[in-house]
Amino acid sequence: MSGRYRARIDGRDIEPADGWQVRILDLPHGLISLGGDAGSILAAVEGSGEEWWVTLRGRRLRVELRTWRERVLAEANVAAQGAAGPLEVRATLPGLIVAVQAEPGSDVVEGAPLVTIEAMKMQNEVRAPRAGRVLEVMVAAGATVAAGAILLRLE
Amino acid sequence: MSGRYRARIDGRDIEPADGWQVRILDLPHGLISLGGDAGSILAAVEGSGEEWWVTLRGRRLRVELRTWRERVLAEANVAAQGAAGPLEVRATLPGLIVAVQAEPGSDVVEGAPLVTIEAMKMQNEVRAPRAGRVLEVMVAAGATVAAGAILLRLE
């Protein structure tokens, strides 16, 4: 049945290990085991529709699953939107903004510190995922942000 | 809110311990904790509607919960059926009938062995819940029975 889906992980097309047997140990919480010729392994699965997360050997992998129909729709969407716009830099976890290093209009190199967020009692620096010009900064020191909140936009 | 229900356990009306706080630890599996002035206790709950099971300190109690409306309906039902008929003796667990001691037409005393069921590799004797005459025996040695199956009827 799983041949119905195209799986993508880390931007790569992945062929599912169809020879492996899946056993569900705890369905409400997504605990399963996978058994095949090369051994057996316990795993956790969450998700729905096109977006899934599978934790194997302690690592949580995001799995995109698309049927043929979902692929066609997604491609149509991308075509309709044209080229990608500015890059949004988001908070990966909720916390308190303790410092904003980025200034609107300035150019930053890849890896440059942009914003410092305090969360879990640690100070975490959000760094530039690529080089670019800072278009807009949405946050200020002292503000609290939710996970996924847009911090700033890079051109 | 729980004042809406009348609770019965072991045939007794029970006043719920409303001062105790219920915390749900694992909803799909019914794991909770109860906290009150006299301490805290972990418990398991399963059920729906009028029939619930609560496991506390290792003991599983059947709890009947009825709203006013459910009580009225239940009483009307009993009234419609009139007096109780013969007593059905049922298998409490599934297994293999290895011996039938009860004979139709014979009188048995309370506690008399009626049927021997093998389950879990153990031989378990089903005994007469009260004295009476054996009206009918539904099983024979060698048969397999499901849990809840009627084994015989006592007058």
Place this chain on the structure above:
Amino acid sequence: MTRLIRRLLIANRGEIAVRIARTCREMGIDSVAVYSDADADSLHVAFADRAERIGRPPAAESYLDIGAVLAAAARSGADAIHPGYGFLSENAEFAAAVEAAGLTFVGPPPATIAALGDKLAARRAARAAGVPIVPGLTVPLDGPQGDLDGIGFPLMLKAAAGGGGRGMRRVNTAGELAGALAAARREAVAAFGVSAVYAERLIAPARHVEVQLLGDRRGSLACLGERDCSVQRRNQKLVEETPSPAVTPDIRAALFESARRVAGAVAFWSAATVEFLLDADGRHHFLEMNTRLQVEHGVTELVTGLDLVAWQLRVAMGERLPRGVVDAEPNGHAIEVRLYAEDPWNDFAPVAGRVKAWRMAGGPGVRVDAGVSADTDVRPDYDPLLAKLMVHAGDRAGAIARLRRVLDETVVGGVQTDAGFFRWLVDEPGFAAGDYDTNLIAERWSAPPPSTQEMALAARAASYLRDVGPAASARRPPGGASGQSAWGIAARRGALR
């Protein structure tokens, strides 16, 4: 002689299959589970490296089917078989067939299993070795009119091929003998396929005390302490502890000496247990020798720090026991309670059903060996042992206090278990004082009704969940940073406050 074990087939199910697979994983040995159709999704299958179907749910058509197990071993490429306990573990024909197939049997030699599996032959061998046996027959009883050899009543009938309390009956008067004999024979045939039954004097009060042995193929033998298994129902153990509160250093020395003599009467290696009754005067009487791992081996592991399954495997591969094992000194006190799906308020009758909530204890000094988890079906086909809860502490009082705490943390929903009995037991004054015998349950357990407070709490819990349950299941979880429920059903605590 070295026989490397690279892939081990575990001819068992449930907690013991999981436990053996754990040691395999630690030793770098591939584990192969076997399963009947009833167990295709069981925990022991998920834990092993690979799995082979061996038949239909009845044990006779799967776990007891020698041909099916050997075929699974051949298919999987296993080079050894561990039988666990129960099923084929004391079946000499099986052990011989394993060896004949060129595989290593993880256990004593087949001839030893055969010699000790016949409980009457074992009694004769023990007597010949100068070990005191329980007074009674050393040949099968012909019938109610047979020679009872001055045993007197009450007496115990036992299956000659017996074990695990099956085919055993207490007989109080001569008048009960015929009926009890028929029942014992019926159960013996059902359990072992052999109807032979013998009679022993009933020793009461008595404690059931056993000695753990571990031997290698060169004749080294370790006595790894004793276990007290006197808390029993239906002649089956429910609680085991080490050391025994009834065993003094003198008694211990005598027990070890007898255990060594019994083992010395046969060719022995691997793990085995010699069982004794200890009477009120502190004298011990040989009962039987079990040529396999016991259910309760874990308490010995806790106080010695040894992994008995690992040593079984090493000995099977030809390794010798090092001095540190032969001279292992136990530390502290350990207690095990067997968590069965059974009803202490209904004569400890086994129950079937689906486990729902499943919360096991953690923290210091706790070991849990489980064969099930949430959403597991307990089926009537097999022994309803769900898990073994073990505690270890510096002394017996500390172990009992820890056990009480562990029981408070342990929650099993869906099926009645004997946990409520254990919760009573830890507060029973005689048990706390170490003063109990095999009649503890018969004499002291009154199956007390639930307290008013317990009923009030149960009513509270059910009422609360009847109110919030449907509302909760209708809502979707608010969703964390990422990842949603696959089924939209993991309704959350937060929504219920």
Place this chain on the structure above:
Amino acid sequence: MTRLIRRLLIANRGEIAVRIARTCREMGIDSVAVYSDADADSLHVAFADRAERIGRPPAAESYLDIGAVLAAAARSGADAIHPGYGFLSENAEFAAAVEAAGLTFVGPPPATIAALGDKLAARRAARAAGVPIVPGLTVPLDGPQGDLDGIGFPLMLKAAAGGGGRGMRRVNTAGELAGALAAARREAVAAFGVSAVYAERLIAPARHVEVQLLGDRRGSLACLGERDCSVQRRNQKLVEETPSPAVTPDIRAALFESARRVAGAVAFWSAATVEFLLDADGRHHFLEMNTRLQVEHGVTELVTGLDLVAWQLRVAMGERLPRGVVDAEPNGHAIEVRLYAEDPWNDFAPVAGRVKAWRMAGGPGVRVDAGVSADTDVRPDYDPLLAKLMVHAGDRAGAIARLRRVLDETVVGGVQTDAGFFRWLVDEPGFAAGDYDTNLIAERWSAPPPSTQEMALAARAASYLRDVGPAASARRPPGGASGQSAWGIAARRGALR
């Protein structure tokens, strides 16, 4: 002096609050949990005998609020307070306030906490006691232009009120100093409310080794072995083991001697840890003394069989340490890994979210101390430590093999944890050989991409559940012998085959 403790308030949350409540239950002491609004339904609340709300989610408004904690103690009738680790555990003002309120503080005397909480004063005291300290300042650094006393680069900046890696910065060149100093001060203020920072020579390669102390009010002191805590990220420990593979008997004797000297320089009782860096030549350098229970105390408990929390409570009540504790000999080898919600593939950044699947290991030689379970939210307000996984075996190789097995059994869904890093670590040749230092993660952990097989398995798992999930949730369970799901949602395995 006897101060009976009948009811203990646990001024903490998470796994350590659960762990302390366990010992209370074993000792017959009532436990009182405190909770912020974020923790109202947390495991530590469910485990304690009673619970008191102390404020809003930010720690400063709850777990760090001395007034709120003392008010909760008064409301609940507690006669003693255990601070756990972190939060108020090394706050001398809090300890003094507890005693001033007539309650027993479970920890060393307030003056000792104050003396050692100032890391510079502690360095001066250790030096005065003849204990080698890490070369560097013993007074705060004024600014980038301050006196670095010939320390040289690279150096470490540390918060004078520090601990737990907060306010700590490595400085490689003089040019980095100003920025690093500002960052360290900012973090120090945020964590401790004090900006003072000092500088130490960076010792590298170095191992982080610490000695566990336990003392009573009469001056008896037990050195309960050392722990190696060299596997660190962000100067915070991830893995701890005892004994240290780098510590020879000579080094151990020298470490114990230094630890005793530091403790002897102050009035000391209860549990504490003296931390050292061990350089490549086997010389040790005093870092600091932590006057509280450590996160990693469990490995010491595994090898000694002692319950350190129980001894903290007994010492607080005025009991003396018996000979068996003072002379406790460790057995075997124990390792702990800290299961954090954090992403080893993203620089070990903490993550928040909801835990879904939660399966912890069992069987021989395993201890799990957990503060969460399935369906628990990991919030950004607090330290994201989910559980501590500990193993115990006869030797280090056995402990590593067991840890590998335990990690294979451990499954956490919903949030990324560091379990994948540990799974890599147990197969890392240097770690297996005991050859590692505090730079292990920086030098050897390359955050490898998932293997092709892992991706293929993940795709298989997701595809399978996308197919069966909705069907499963639409069905009702077939129902066992009795009892139905409260919400009709526990769709069963059987229906999916």
